[in-house]
Amino acid sequence: METLITDILVAISMGLLGAVIFSALGLVSGTDETATLAPLTLLVVLLGVPPAGVLTFFLAGAVAKHMTHAIPTTLLGIPGDTLATPLLAHATALRNLGVPHIALRKMISGAFIAAFIAVPLAVLFAVLLAPFGPAITKSAPWIFFAAALMIAYFSPGRWASVALLVPFVTIIMALQAVSLKYDARLTISYFLGIAIGPLIADLFASISPVDNKRMQRDSPRKFSLSPDVRSWTGYFPNPLKVLDGTQRKWTAITATISSATFVFSPVAMTVLMGEVVGSRVKHAYHRMTTVLAARNGVTEATYIAEALIPLIAFGLPLSPVAAGPAAPLFNAPPRFTIDAATGQVNNLHTMLSHWEFLGYGLLAVLLAALIAYPLTMNFAHRAALFVSRKLSHEAIIATFIGLIFVISIWEGGIMGFLVILTMGLMGGLLSRHFGFNTGVQFMGFYIAILTVPALLRVTGLA
16 A cells, blocks of 8 residues: 555656646647657656656656647647647638637647547557457567558658668668677667657758758748637636537547557548548538647547557557657666567566556546646746747757767767767658658667567578
8 A cells, every 4th residue: 555655646746747847848839749758758767767657757748748739839820849730720720810719729628638538548448459469579570560661651751761661770780780899788879869860960950051051041930929818717717618519529539539540640640530520510610620629639649549558458669659759668778678589578568557557547647637728728828928039949959959968878878879869860861851750760770679680580590
């Protein structure tokens, strides 16, 4: 009982910490989920936080960020992060109509409802898949290979991404060979290099006379911030009243579907579900607000499901979110590991029960909702004004880059630093020019450490 109480207290404190940090980060446009969620979650894991605290930190952070990312998306007309991009067109249209506050409220209320739907459904689907876990774990190298091909095909690069897996995996294997020659066994550095690849590519572009011209601006960017409009009393408005019956129905339906389809890209699911909803609502204004509610609900549901289902059922990162932002929940040596030879796992999959995943998952969503939802509903205008005037986007990005380089030096010294630099530059350029995004790159990393050794053993070349 004493251990349980301690775990609950740790889970509450870490959930609150994740909700506060990522509620703030959601206000800053362009803060990619992988480049922010992944490094901070990894830091929490490496600091030795108990499993319950690690889970609530990640989930509360993801849920909170996908609520507050609505603020720059609707009020400033710039996407709060990657998953806010598919919502930008409808949000901009409503902003041009003079009702961005309506778009904001619909978005975050949809996210609120979808998050509470997604956790129990994701756990349920994971339990149904769990009996197949041992067989899937045994076949992990080939499952990863098949999943990588599928995720690559459904990425923006399509067949180019599939083809690029070959040179990408080859470069990882070459770096591994060089690292082992200098007695540096690296895992985290590869993961972090991929996570901040676009940032590293932009840093190199900024010092290139060729690409620097593309990044130059003649004047500071201007934003028109709409006035604040409040239509409720009290601090915590009821999200069920913010959405009408049709919007509640479509938010619930799309959240349910997204909670089951854990192998597809979150951006693709967000776009697809929005198109489905939009085709069934005739009135233009009602269609835009309904699509925004449903799509932002999908951003929550996909993140929750794509993290929880592979984690609970298999312990293997078999989804774009699991292989990307949620990767530290699966593989963060020396604490969380996936054995390359046997496919055996030692991570949250083996440390928490199904009931604990359900309880702590709901706790994380509740904490994020208590922090991010009223913050966004009541203080969106002031928060957007503060971020646009006072907050340095570059300083936040520099902080994350500094944190990542410190971790790389801790893991492998100068080799860790060089691996991050190499993987980041290569991954960032491939993502920008070929649509070979971070989700595909993470799967390529797992092919290198799981599939290739198994293939060499089968062919007798090992």
